[in-house]
Amino acid sequence: MKYYLIVGEASGDLHAAHLMTALKRHDPEAEFRFIGGDNMRTTGGTMLRHYKEIAYMGFIPVLMHLRTIFSSMALCKKDILAWQPDVVIPVDYAGFNLNICKWLRKIKAEKKPKVFYYIAPKIWAWKEYRIKKFKRDVDEMFCILPFEVDFFQGKHNYPVHYVGNPTADEVRKFKSKYTETKEEFCKKHQLVPQKPIVALLPGSRKQEIKDNLSTMLEVADILPGCQYVVAKAPSVEINDIDVPMVDNATYELLSHSDAALVTSGTATLETALFDVPQVVCYKTPVPKITRWAFDHIIQCKFISLVNLIADKEIVPELFADRFSAESISSCLVGILPGGKKRKQMLDEYKDVHARLGNESAPENAAKIMMALLK
Structure with a gap:
């Protein structure tokens, strides 16, 4: 199967690389394309862009690099359409990835990929309203913090998978x-x-x-x-x-x-x-x-x-x-x-x-x- 991963920071690069390794154990024919980092590149597959080109936080830094961020989003969308993956796996990094998820829901492609979100963004801390976007645009959510199950399933009636903590x-x-x-x-x-x-x-x-x-x-x-x-x-x-x-x-x-x-x-x-x-x-x-x-x-x-x-x-x-x-x-x-x-x-x-x-x-x-x- 074909897996498309999107990462926006160093920790996500490490977690995604280990997920890729695990996927290859279960799927020897696995192919990967990604926006990611050095760990993912070492694991294998084709890197579209390095995450450092989109890794900006805070209002002013994001504003100053909007052209680069929008360019990366456009390139990512074009690449997904061309490659036609079976599944897109966003890893944390909600600002960028939720835009991709919303676009994926609307595309009319011959082969529409599933969206499996690995490592839920911390909307329990702030921007809780984003839960509506996850319910609408994400097929499956994979959580890594035990208290997130109560937040998503208990508070918002949104079924999720708790898989353990990759850092541990x-x-x-x-x-x-x-x-x-x-x-x-x-x-x-x-x-x-x-x-x-x-x-x-x-x-x-x-x-x-x-x-x-x-x-x-x-x-x-x-x-x-x-x-x-x-x-x-x-x-x-x-x-x-x-x-x-x-x-x-x-x-x-x-x-x-x-x-x-x-x-x-x-x-x-x-x-x-x-x-x-x-x-x-x-x-x-x-x-x-x-x-x-x-x-x-x-x-x-x-x-x-x-x-x-x-x-x-x-x-x-x-x-x-x-x-x-x-x-x-x-x-x-x-x-x-x-x-x-x-x-x-x-x-x-x-x-x-x-x-x-x-x-x-x-x-x-x-x-x-x-x-x-x-």
């Missing part, structure tokens, strides 16, 4: 194979094994990095007793920093880190799954208005996946008016080795592990997709 699955597989010692890792990256390592995970998009990394580096000046190491996502440029950086080796870094400063997103969950105490820090525009909106408009209590899955505050969330180098430093002190809040956070991580379970999300999703397509 990926971390488990990495841990089972990774053998590098801390001494070897430090030697490779010119670090000191005896000195605490604080991982800096500033995001995978240019705007996130621009907004967050400079403040993270200020923390390094306030608390100079640690080694601060930046985890650079694939296909992202980070220049002119005076701390060490690892390229496309976030899991390796987290394996040997004592604490982490993390932007909101998949990285917060990855950090918890590696049992690294963390501070979630995220800069937003107009902080006071953002805080008011979060308290009165946004439909969820937390911004980090760790806290959302646990349904309580395990990790501190310093965003909007709480985002500053001083407040981040204060929280970081408490979770470093010997810190007063370190053990409590590590103990509460166990609840997150338990709630996610041990299912293989790409394997489960591939099985269900194959059964539905046949």
